[in-house]
Amino acid sequence: MLSTLPSLDFFKTSYELRVAQLNEEREKGIKIVGTFCLYVPDEIIFAAGADRIVLCGGRADTIPVAEQSLPRNICPLIKSSFGAVVNACCGGTLACPHVPLVDVVVAEATCDGKKKMYEILPDYLPTYVLDLPQKPGSPEALDYFLSEIKKFGKFMENLTGNVVSNDALRKEIRLANETKRLLHRLFGLRRRDPPPIRGSDVLRVMQKQFFLSPGQFRQGVSQLCDELEHTTPDARAGPRIMISGCPMAAGNTKIVDIIEQKGGVIVVEESCTGTRSFWDCVDEHKDPWEALAERYLEIPCACMTPNDQRIARIVDLAKQYNVQGVVYYTLQFCHAYNIERLRVQKALKKEKIPLLAIESDYGDSDKEQIGIRIDAFLEMIA
Amino acid sequence: MLSTLPSLDFFKTSYELRVAQLNEEREKGIKIVGTFCLYVPDEIIFAAGADRIVLCGGRADTIPVAEQSLPRNICPLIKSSFGAVVNACCGGTLACPHVPLVDVVVAEATCDGKKKMYEILPDYLPTYVLDLPQKPGSPEALDYFLSEIKKFGKFMENLTGNVVSNDALRKEIRLANETKRLLHRLFGLRRRDPPPIRGSDVLRVMQKQFFLSPGQFRQGVSQLCDELEHTTPDARAGPRIMISGCPMAAGNTKIVDIIEQKGGVIVVEESCTGTRSFWDCVDEHKDPWEALAERYLEIPCACMTPNDQRIARIVDLAKQYNVQGVVYYTLQFCHAYNIERLRVQKALKKEKIPLLAIESDYGDSDKEQIGIRIDAFLEMIA
Numbered sequence: 232m233l234s235t236l237p238s239l240d241f242f243k244t245s246y247e248l249r250v251a252q253l254n255e256e257r258e259k260g261i262k263i264v265g266t267f268c269l270y271v272p273d274e275i276i277f278a279a280g281a282d283r284i285v286l287c288g289g290r291a292d293t294i295p296v297a298e299q300s301l302p303r304n305i306c307p308l309i310k311s312s313f314g315a316v317v318n319a320c321c322g323g324t325l326a327c328p329h330v331p332l333v334d335v336v337v338a339e340a341t342c343d344g345k346k347k348m349y350e351i352l353p354d355y356l357p358t359y360v361l362d363l364p365q366k367p368g369s370p371e372a373l374d375y376f377l378s379e380i381k382k383f384g385k386f387m388e389n390l391t392g393n394v395v396s397n398d399a400l401r402k403e404i405r406l407a408n409e410t411k412r413l414l415h416r417l418f419g420l421r422r423r424d425p426p427p428i429r430g431s432d433v434l435r436v437m438q439k440q441f442f443l444s445p446g447q448f449r450q451g452v453s454q455l456c457d458e459l460e461h462t463t464p465d466a467r468a469g470p471r472i473m474i475s476g477c478p479m480a481a482g483n484t485k486i487v488d489i490i491e492q493k494g495g496v497i498v499v500e501e502s503c504t505g506t507r508s509f510w511d512c513v514d515e516h517k518d519p520w521e522a523l524a525e526r527y528l529e530i531p532c533a534c535m536t537p538n539d540q541r542i543a544r545i546v547d548l549a550k551q552y553n554v555q556g557v558v559y560y561t562l563q564f565c566h567a568y569n570i571e572r573l574r575v576q577k578a579l580k581k582e583k584i585p586l587l588a589i590e591s592d593y594g595d596s597d598k599e600q601i602g603i604r605i606d607a608f609l610e611m612i613a
Numbered sequence: 614m615l616s617t618l619p620s621l622d623f624f625k626t627s628y629e630l631r632v633a634q635l636n637e638e639r640e641k642g643i644k645i646v647g648t649f650c651l652y653v654p655d656e657i658i659f660a661a662g663a664d665r666i667v668l669c670g671g672r673a674d675t676i677p678v679a680e681q682s683l684p685r686n687i688c689p690l691i692k693s694s695f696g697a698v699v700n701a702c703c704g705g706t707l708a709c710p711h712v713p714l715v716d717v718v719v720a721e722a723t724c725d726g727k728k729k730m731y732e733i734l735p736d737y738l739p740t741y742v743l744d745l746p747q748k749p750g751s752p753e754a755l756d757y758f759l760s761e762i763k764k765f766g767k768f769m770e771n772l773t774g775n776v777v778s779n780d781a782l783r784k785e786i787r788l789a790n791e792t793k794r795l796l797h798r799l800f801g802l803r804r805r806d807p808p809p810i811r812g813s814d815v816l817r818v819m820q821k822q823f824f825l826s827p828g829q830f831r832q833g834v835s836q837l838c839d840e841l842e843h844t845t846p847d848a849r850a851g852p853r854i855m856i857s858g859c860p861m862a863a864g865n866t867k868i869v870d871i872i873e874q875k876g877g878v879i880v881v882e883e884s885c886t887g888t889r890s891f892w893d894c895v896d897e898h899k900d901p902w903e904a905l906a907e908r909y910l911e912i913p914c915a916c917m918t919p920n921d922q923r924i925a926r927i928v929d930l931a932k933q934y935n936v937q938g939v940v941y942y943t944l945q946f947c948h949a950y951n952i953e954r955l956r957v958q959k960a961l962k963k964e965k966i967p968l969l970a971i972e973s974d975y976g977d978s979d980k981e982q983i984g985i986r987i988d989a990f991l992e993m994i995a
Binding site: 300304340342343344346350363366372374537564569571572574 | 682683684686726729730731732733742744745746747748751753754756761764918919946948949951952953955956972
C-alpha cells in the first residue's frame with residue numbers, strides 16, 4: 232500500500248481516470264499501443280498521435296494459463312504478461328483489464344524468453360517487433376537501430392494515418408525529457424539521510440509511469456516532489472539499500488516489501504522500474520531520429536553485450552546514494568541478469584559494497600527464506 | 614561407440630592426428646581460433662590462413678567448476694564449455710585438451726546464456742564477439758550482419774598478418790560447399806529404409822566436423838559414403854525418428870543412445886550437429902562477403918525471430934525422411950528452443966506427425982525416466 236503522503240493519493244486514484252481516458256480515446260479512433268520494454272521509443276508512438284500503455288505482468292494469478300503453452304521454467308514476468316493477454320482474449324476471469332484497450336503490441340528483440348513469446352502473441356493480438364543490435368557502441372549498430380526505429384515510425388504512420396513529423400517528434404522528446412527531469416528531482420530527494428519517501432512508495436509510483444499518460448504522471452510526480460521537499464521524515468532505522476537488476480512490474484513488490492519489513496531503507500533502484508527508465512535524456516539539439524536511436528541504444532539492459540555502462544552506473548549510484556548494500560534482484564530464469572551479476576559483484580567488491588543476490592518468481596513460497604537471508608544481510612551491513 | 618563399419622575407424626583415430634596437426638601449426642605460427650557456434654563463418658578464418666576448432670562442451674565433468682561462477686540454472690552446454698576453459702586455464706585436472714591450442718575465441722551474440730558467458734571468457738582467453746541481428750529477412754539486417762563479418766575479416770587480418778582476399782574467400786567457400794555436398798550425400802543415404810547407418814554413428818561423425826580439419830573431415834565422410842553405398846543393412850526394427858532442437862556437442866549422446874536402445878531408428882537430425890550445419894550452400898557466384906552474410910544469416914537457429922524457415926525445414930525433413938515421430942530435444946533452460954517448440958508442434962500436428970518433447974541436462978539422473986517416455990512414444994507411433 233502507498234503511504235499516507237497526501238500527494239500519493241493521486242497515484243491511488245489515477246487508475247480509473249486513466250482507464251476512462253483510454254476508453255474515450257478509443258472512441259475517438261485514437262490508437263492504443265501496448266509495449267513491454269523501455270527499448271520501444273514512446274516518443275514515436277505519441278508523435279504519431281497514438282497513446283501507449285505498458286503490458287508487463289507483475290501478477291502471479293495470470294501465470295497458470297500461460298503455463299498451459301509456455302514452458303514453466305521461464306521468467307515469471309513473461310508468463311504473467313502472456314497469461315494476461317490469453318486471459319483477456321479468451322474471456323478469462325483473470326483478464327488483464329488493459330489488454331482489451333490495446334490495438335497493437337509493439338515488442339522488441341531483447342531477451343530469449345520475450346523474443347520467443349512474442350512469436351505466439353499474434354494468435355491473440357496484432358504484434359510488431361522492433362529489432363535491436365546486441366553489441367551497442369559501434370556506428371554500424373547505431374545505423375541498424377536507426378533504420379529499425381524509422382521503420383517503426385512508418386509502421387506508426389500506417390497504423391494511425393498521421394505523419395510522424397520531426398516537429399512532433401521534437402515536441403515529444405522535450406516532454407519525455409521533462410518527465411525524466413522530474414524523476415531526477417524525485418530520486419534526488421532520496422539522497423537525503425533519511426530519505427523522505429519509502430522505496431515501496433517510489434516503486435508503486437514508478438509502476439504507474441508505465442500506465443498513466445505522461446501528462447498525468449508528471450502532474451503526480453511534481454506534486455509529490457513539492458510535498459517531499461517540505462517533509463521531515465523520522466530518523467532512519469536500517470541500512471541504506473540499492474536494488475539492482477530485473478524490473479518489478481505492477482503487482483510485483485515482494486522483495487521491496489520484505490526488505491522494508493526487515494528494516495532496510497531502499498534509497499535507489501537500478502532497474503527498468505527505477506533509474507534505467509529516466510536517467511539519460513534524449514539530446515534535444517540533434518536530428519530527433521538520431522537522438523532517439525543514440526539514447527535508446529544506450530539503455531544499459533543486460534541483453535546488451537558487453538554492458539559496461541550498467542556496471543559503471545551501479546557503482547556510481549551506490550556512491551551517489553551512499554548505499555551500504557546492494558540487493559541484486561533476478562527474475563527466476565532470467566539468464567542475462569543472472570550471469571551479469573558476476574561482473575556487478577566484482578565491481579562492487581572493489582568498492583567494498585556487499586551484494587545479496589536474490590532470484591525469485593511471483594509465488595509466495597520463498598518469502599520466508601528470502602526474509603531470513605535479507606535479515607542476515609541487513610544485520611551484516613548495519 | 615562407433616559401429617564396426619571400417620570407414621568409421623578413421624573418425625575413431627582422427628583425434629590424435631588432429632591434435633598433432635594443430636600443435637604443428639602452432640609451432641609454425643598459424644593462429645588457431647576457437648568458436649562456439651555455426652554463425653561464425655569458418656570460411657573467413659580459413660581464408661586468413663588460420664585454423665579453427667569448435668569448443669562447445671558436451672561433457673558433464675567440467676560443469677561443477679563452471680557452477681562456481683555461473684548460475685546453475687543455465688544450459689549445460691554453456692556450463693560445460695565454460696568449465697572446460699576454466700579448467701584448462703587454471704590447470705584443472707579435467708582440462709579440455711583443445712582449449713590450450715586456441716589463440717583466440719570468436720564468439721557470437723546468439724542466446725542470452727552464451728552472450729553473457731562470453732563476457733567473462735576474457736578473464737581466461739582473448740575473446741572477440743560477432744553481433745547478429747535477431748530479425749533476419751530485411752535488407753537492413755543483412756547490411757548490419759555484412760558489416761559485422763567484414764569487421765571480423767579485419768580482425769582476422771590483424772590476428773594473422775594475412776590479407777583476407779576475395780580469391781581466398783571464394784576458394785574457402787567452394788571447399789566448405791564441398792563439405793556440405795558430401796554431408797548431403799551421407800544424409801541422402803539415410804532416406805533409405807532401413808537406413809545403412811545408425812543415428813548415433815552419424816552424430817559422432819558430425820561432432821568430428823567441429824574438430825577435424827575440413828580436409829580430414831571430407832576424406833572421412835567420402836570414404837564412409839563409398840562404403841555405405843554398398844552396405845545392405847539388416848531389416849529395420851523400430852519407427853523412423855527425427856531429432857530436432859538443440860545441438861549435441863561432443864560427449865553428449867544421451868538421448869540418441871536411449872532412443873536406439875529402445876529400438877528407435879534415427880534417420881535425421883534437425884540441429885546444429887545435424888542438418889543446420891550443412892543444408893544450405895553459400896552462393897559461389899556472388900560477391901563472397903555478401904554471399905556469406907546471406908547464407909549465415911539464414912541459419913534457422915531459434916535465436917532468430919520469427920524463425921519460420923526452421924518450422925518449414927522441419928516439416929520438409931519429416932516428409933523427405935519419411936519420419937514417424939519427432940523427438941524434440943531441448944538443452945535444459947534453453948528458452949529459445951523450448952518456447953519455439955510450440956510452433957514446431959503445431960506445424961507437425963497439421964501433418965499428423967507426433968512429437969515428444971525432452972528437456973535434459975548432461976546428468977544421468979533422468980535417463981530412466983526419459984527411457985520410459987521414449988519407450989511409450991515408440992510404442993505409440995510403431
